[in-house]
Every structure is written in C-alpha cells, then in structure tokens.
Amino acid sequence: MSNIVRDSDVVELTAPPFFSFGEKVRAKRTIRNDGTYAGKEIGDILAKKGEIGYVVSIGTFLQQFYIYGVEFLESGNRVGMKRKELDPVNPRDAVEDIPLPETVS
Numbered sequence: 001m002s003n004i005v006r007d008s009d010v011v012e013l014t015a016p017p018f019f020s021f022g023e024k025v026r027a028k029r030t031i032r033n034d035g036t037y038a039g040k041e042i043g044d045i046l047a048k049k050g051e052i053g054y055v056v057s058i059g060t061f062l063q064q065f066y067i068y069g070v071e072f073l074e075s076g077n078r079v080g081m082k083r084k085e086l087d088p089v090n091p092r093d094a095v096e097d098i099p100l101p102e103t104v105s
Contacts, residue, residue, distance in 0.1 A: 010064065010065070011064050012064065012065050012066050012083060013060060013063065013064065013065070013066070017058050017066045017068075018066070018083050019055045019058070019066075019068050019083070019086065019088070020055065021055055021056070021057075021058065022054055022055060022056075023054065023055045023088065024052060024053075024054055024088070024089040024090060025052070025053055025054070025055060025068070025070055025086045025087065025088055025089060026050060026051070026052055026053075026086065026087045026088075026089050027047045027048065027049055027050065027051045027053070027070075027072070027081070027085065027086065028049065028084070028085050028086060028087055029049050029085065030045060030047070030048050030049045031045070031046045031047040031079055031081065031085070032044065032045055032046060033045075033046055037077075037079070045075070046072075046075065046077045046079045047070070047072045047075055047077060047079050047081075048074070048075070051072050051073070051074050051075065052072070052073055052074070052089060053070040053071050053072035053073060053079075054070065054071050054073075055068050055069070055070055056069050056070065056071045056078065057069030059080070061082075065082055065083070066082075066083060067080045067081065067082065068080070068081050068082075068083070068086060070086065
C-alpha cells in the first residue's frame, strides 16, 4: 500500500547534529519533490545523486530528526534532508581546525 519507511526507533536529537553549518555534503540519492517544495511540480528533481551542496540551516522534524537545509550548487535548490540522505564530502578524520588569524595590537 505505501512505501514510506518509518524510522520510529531512531531519535537523533539526543546527540548534537552530525553536520555543521557551512559543511560541504553530497546527496546519497536523487531527491524529488514530494509536493512540499514550492514552485516545482511533484516528481521534479531537486538534487541529483552525488550533487554537492553546503549545509545552510539545521532544524528538527517530529522531535526526532535533524533536518539539514542544503544549498545545492548545480541545481541551485535549497532542500531539507535527513542525515541518512547525505555524506560528508571531506572525510571526518581529514577535517582540521583552521587556526584563527592572529590579532595585531
């Protein structure tokens, strides 16, 4: 009857968000409009599998999931996505802290 997958056992909000603001991410699959994206027809592609974008907002859904607003470069669309739909572009162990510039007095 329905192909909706429910993640009722998953509660991500007990931990900090996996992705950070400005982080470069990649879509794990093609994302189509389910009717909630204004200005596009249902079924239109919003982000292609492998498309690169940046996290521009972090919200929550159903007091259970983080929703990452991702601005995709190729399509120009801003799409809300779950953690399981995204991969970091830079491996986590390769991400280094960038030192702050020294202040001149």
